[in-house]
Amino acid sequence: MAFYAYKDYTEDQEVxxxxxxxxxxxxxxxxxxANTEKxxxxxxxxxxxxxYDDLNIGSYGYTNLxxxxxxxxxxxxxxxxxxxxxxxxxxxxxxxSDVWSDNVSELYEETKARRWAPATxxxxxxxGEKPVNDTLEVACAQLYTFLQECELVSLxxxxxxxALVNQDFIEQKSFMCGQMLDASRLLEVFRKRTLYGGAGxxxxxxxxxxxLKEWLWAETYPxxxxxxxxxxxGMLLAIFRHVAAFAPSVTDRAIMRKAMQDSGRWVSYGTGxxxxxxxxxxxxxxxxxxxxxxxxxxxxxxxxxxxxxEPLIIISGGGxxxxxxxxxxxxxxxxxxxMMREYFERLDYAGLGGRTERSRLPHVIERIQVV
Amino acid sequence: MAYLATHDYLEDKNxxxxxxxxxxxxxxxxxxxxxxxxxxxxxxQNARRGLTYRDLDVGSYxxxxxPEKVRENRSYAPRGAEIPEGVPDAQPWVSRKSELWAFNTxxxxxxxxxxQWNATTDIxxxxxxxxxxxxxxxxxxxxxxxxxxxxxxxxxxxxxxxxPRLNPDFIEVKAFIASQAMDEARHAEVFRKRALTTGWGLMAASPMNEMxxxxxxxxxxxxxxxxxxxxVAEGNVLTMFRFSEFLSPTDVDKKIxxxxxxxxxxxxxxxxxxxxxxLEHFPEKREVLHAHLDEAENISFAGAAATEVTxxxxxxxxxxxxxxxIDEGIKITxxxxxxxxxxxxxxxxxxxMPERKDPNxxxxxxxxxxxxxxxxxxxxxx
Numbered sequence: 001m002a003f004y005a006y007k008d009y010t011e012d013q014e015v016x017x018x019x020x021x022x023x024x025x026x027x028x029x030x031x032x033x034a035n036t037e038k039x040x041x042x043x044x045x046x047x048x049x050x051x052y053d054d055l056n057i058g059s060y061g062y063t064n065l066x067x068x069x070x071x072x073x074x075x076x077x078x079x080x081x082x083x084x085x086x087x088x089x090x091x092x093x094x095x096x097s098d099v100w101s102d103n104v105s106e107l108y109e110e111t112k113a114r115r116w117a118p119a120t121x122x123x124x125x126x127x128g129e130k131p132v133n134d135t136l137e138v139a140c141a142q143l144y145t146f147l148q149e150c151e152l153v154s155l156x157x158x159x160x161x162x163a164l165v166n167q168d169f170i171e172q173k174s175f176m177c178g179q180m181l182d183a184s185r186l187l188e189v190f191r192k193r194t195l196y197g198g199a200g201x202x203x204x205x206x207x208x209x210x211x212l213k214e215w216l217w218a219e220t221y222p223x224x225x226x227x228x229x230x231x232x233x234g235m236l237l238a239i240f241r242h243v244a245a246f247a248p249s250v251t252d253r254a255i256m257r258k259a260m261q262d263s264g265r266w267v268s269y270g271t272g273x274x275x276x277x278x279x280x281x282x283x284x285x286x287x288x289x290x291x292x293x294x295x296x297x298x299x300x301x302x303x304x305x306x307x308x309x310e311p312l313i314i315i316s317g318g319g320x321x322x323x324x325x326x327x328x329x330x331x332x333x334x335x336x337x338x339m340m341r342e343y344f345e346r347l348d349y350a351g352l353g354g355r356t357e358r359s360r361l362p363h364v365i366e367r368i369q370v371v
Numbered sequence: 372m373a374y375l376a377t378h379d380y381l382e383d384k385n386x387x388x389x390x391x392x393x394x395x396x397x398x399x400x401x402x403x404x405x406x407x408x409x410x411x412x413x414x415x416q417n418a419r420r421g422l423t424y425r426d427l428d429v430g431s432y433x434x435x436x437x438p439e440k441v442r443e444n445r446s447y448a449p450r451g452a453e454i455p456e457g458v459p460d461a462q463p464w465v466s467r468k469s470e471l472w473a474f475n476t477x478x479x480x481x482x483x484x485x486x487q488w489n490a491t492t493d494i495x496x497x498x499x500x501x502x503x504x505x506x507x508x509x510x511x512x513x514x515x516x517x518x519x520x521x522x523x524x525x526x527x528x529x530x531x532x533x534x535p536r537l538n539p540d541f542i543e544v545k546a547f548i549a550s551q552a553m554d555e556a557r558h559a560e561v562f563r564k565r566a567l568t569t570g571w572g573l574m575a576a577s578p579m580n581e582m583x584x585x586x587x588x589x590x591x592x593x594x595x596x597x598x599x600x601x602x603v604a605e606g607n608v609l610t611m612f613r614f615s616e617f618l619s620p621t622d623v624d625k626k627i628x629x630x631x632x633x634x635x636x637x638x639x640x641x642x643x644x645x646x647x648x649x650l651e652h653f654p655e656k657r658e659v660l661h662a663h664l665d666e667a668e669n670i671s672f673a674g675a676a677a678t679e680v681t682x683x684x685x686x687x688x689x690x691x692x693x694x695x696x697i698d699e700g701i702k703i704t705x706x707x708x709x710x711x712x713x714x715x716x717x718x719x720x721x722x723x724m725p726e727r728k729d730p731n732x733x734x735x736x737x738x739x740x741x742x743x744x745x746x747x748x749x750x751x752x753x
Contacts, residue, residue: 002586002589002590002591002595002666003585003586003588003589004586004666005582005583005585005586005666005669005670005673006582008669008734009579009583009669009670009672009673009676010668010669010672010734010735010737010738011734015579015673015676016676018676018678019675019676019678019681022678022681022682022685023681023701023704023705025694025697025698025701027678027682027685027686027697028678028682029682030575030678030679031514031574031575031678031679031682031683032510034514034573034574034575036572036573036574036575037572038570038571038572039567039570039572040567040568040569040570041564041567041568042500042568043496043497046496046497048491048492049489049491049492049493049494049496050490050491050494050496050564050568051491052560055563055564055567057567060567060572060573074576074581075521075524075525075581075584075585076521076576076581077517077520077521077524077559077563077566077573077576079572079573080517080520080521080573080574080575080576081573081574081575081576082576083575083576083578084576084578084579085578085582086576086578086581086582087581087582087585089528089585089588109491112487112489112490112491112557113489113491113492115484115487115489117421117481117484117485118421118422118484119420119421119422119423119481119484119485120420120421120485121421122421122422124415124421124422125418128414138404142403142404142406145449145452148449148452149447149448149449152447152449152461152539152542153447155534155535155545155549156461156534156535158531159531159532159534159535159549159552160532160535162527162528162531162532162552163528163529163531163532163588167524170524170559170560170563173524173527173556174556174557174559174560176531177527177531177552177553177555177556178553178556180531180534180549180552180553181484181487181549181550181552181553183549184480184545184546184549184550185484187449187542187546188424188484188546191427191449191542192422192427194449195411195412195413195427195429195432196412196413196414196422197412198410198411198412199410200406200408200409200410200411200432200451201406201408201432201449201450201451201452201453202403202404202406202408202452202453203402203403203406203452203453203455204446204447204448204449204452204453204454204455204458206455206456206457206458207378207380207386209446209447209448209458209459210376210377210378210457210458210459211376211380212447213374213376213447213459213461214373214374214375214376216374217373217374218373219373296381297376297378297379297380297381297382298376298380300380300381300386300387300390301376301378301380301386303390304380304386304387304389304390306389306393306399306400306402306403307403309390309393309394310393310399310400310401310403311403313393313397313399322397325397325399326397329394329397332394333394360381361381364381364387367391368391368394368395369391369394369395370394370395371395371396371397
């Protein structure tokens with residue numbers, strides 16, 4: 001696997017001579033007249049700072065990126081003068097419509113602007129001063145254990161792909177790096193919350209993990225993005241919103257608010273990416289329908305797993321008493337239906353309509369009854 | 372590449388029926404409530420710092436007790452959770468602690484999260500309005516920024532591609548690597564933005580550096596990647612940032628270099644601590660790392676020999692292209708090159724590899740000694 005530079009520079013006479021010439025004051029200056037566009041970027045709105053959008057100009061911009069990147073396989077910054085022998089980095093995602101979303105540059109800017117720190121931005125002491133009761137705490141510990149599994153997979157997804165995505169998609173790659181930090185921060189805050197409450201970690205979720213691995217290991221980036229950014233991101237967004245509403249403590253509510261703002265970006269990108277993909281590669285509509293026919297079962301694997309469903313019912317109802325469990329089931333039933341509706345609406349919005357008729361999911365979801 | 376879950380849950384009648392039954396009746400399994408895990412209640416040791424990963428370093432949840440070889444967890448289960456039969460294998464390549472661990476990793480990560488800055492708003496871009504640099508220094512600055520953008524891209528891809536290969540039990544390292552990827556993306560962004568605000572645009576790519584930098588990414592093991600990236604390359608870049616701050620033609624540039632330096636120092640800190648850890652805990656790896664350093668030092672030398680970078684550095688250091696500027700620039704650049712090499716060997720020595728300070732062992736050290744002697748003969752000292 002290791003790559004060796006094509007020469008030993010310390011012993012190459014040509015290199016040593018070139019270096020000696022420069023250090024003797026004989027500058028070659030081949031770069032001085034680089035054949036590149038001369039621009040001077042400005043912030044269009046100084047209160048927002050200098051954004052990537054402000055630099056979307058001419059050969060440096062992303063608007064003019066071609067659909068197929070055939071001549072840039074190295075790490076050259078987009079718009080630079082390319083000459084000489086450049087390495088091939090082995091990118092396999094070279095079509096703009098495989099990764100692009102029209103909002104990706106803005107989402108990256110938002111990632112940076114909305115940074116937060118789990119160590120200090122969550123009111124941990126509030127939970128210490130006013131702990132939740134034992135039953136709820138154990139349920140929280142199980143739910144947060146499950147959420148950590150989701151975030152580990154979410155962390156691995158952009159990491160698996162970023163080095164395979166062509167360097168010319170710098171704004172999108174930067175967004176993926178932001179996703180890594182988002183997922184790592186959510187993994188951190190969920191772990192801290194689990195352990196702070198005193199109930200310890202609970203049980204790993206076999207069904208959820210099996211399904212999540214299927215999504216994570218999707219064959220293509222558009223498939224993986226659809227599963228992780230849009231489907232999983234959308235499910236998590238709905239769960240975070242739900243738990244924020246039923247949060248047993250101010251600490252949990254604060255965590256969920258932060259999680260919502262981060263996961264909202266994932267869903268937004270995932271929807272935009274799918275939309276762009278289908279707009280420019282309409283032929284992929286059939287392939288993605290088939291992919292979803294096969295992989296949507298993962299959603300049921302997650303929401304149907306006892307390690308997810310049961311603690312959520314307890315948290316939503318406020319405990320294990322019969323009335324509480326019933327209230328919890330009613331709330332969770334609404335959540336699941338809302339989650340599915342939002343999922344199909346997003347697909348429809350992105351151009352993958354007709355899933356409600358085609359998908360196997362609605363037939364199962366409509367069988368939910370709460371006695 | 373695709374993985375298929377062990378069940379198609381929509382076709383699994385027992386699974387669907389059980390789920391619908393729970394929803395309908397409220398009868399729950401609840402066996403997860405009795406998961407056999409440790410009960411702890413960690414609290415912040417220092418309220419001002421909040422609840423840190425170090426505060427969670429307790430018992431089976433802590434990083435201190437993670438064994439040298441992680442055999443029990445290869446799934447996506449968080450460290451310390453009960454792991455039932457049937458969880459999938461996450462296919463980690465690195466499950467040996469000494470292959471990736473570094474003393475203080477958790478603190479490097481906490482610092483990274485708390486010191487995130489924003490290249491859009493934390494740089495006073497508006498102060499560049501009306502600033503017109505002379506062609507020589509303007510182009511030289513743009514050329515330096517073009518090169519740094521290339522460097523930062525490889526520094527983004529390299530740690531990121533290793534992240535999913537690390538066993539999930541090493542969450543603190545995975546978290547640190549994620550924060551590093553974000554740091555590097557921000558660096559690529561700030562250097563690109565600066566190049567595109569000079570009025571000269573981006574300049575020429577650096578083929579020799581790119582060939583050399585590819586070596587960083589395609590290492591055989593995480594430790595080898597780390598020594599090449601965190602210790603050698605980022606160590607060199609850290610020295611370059613320090614000199615670049617000194618040479619900066621505007622306050623805006625000084626601010627940029629100050630901010631990137633704080634991130635880069637963290638990455639080098641992790642690299643040094645990991646190198647020390649691997650040498651102490653996996654002594655058999657020493658010769659492998661020596662061999663990798665031979666190549667990493669070769670590419671380090673290539674960096675100094677890439678004329679588009681060296682020349683632009685000379686012009687910036689001297690403040691122009693007149694003879695007296697160039698002479699002064701060469702003097703400073705010589706100091707910089709020697710300082711870079713000197714600091715590299717100092718770091719290796721501090722980490723427990725003093726034997727590379729031997730011209731028979733390291734070609735780069737030999738070049739350093741020759742360069743130092745030549746510089747001293749001209750009255751240049753580091």
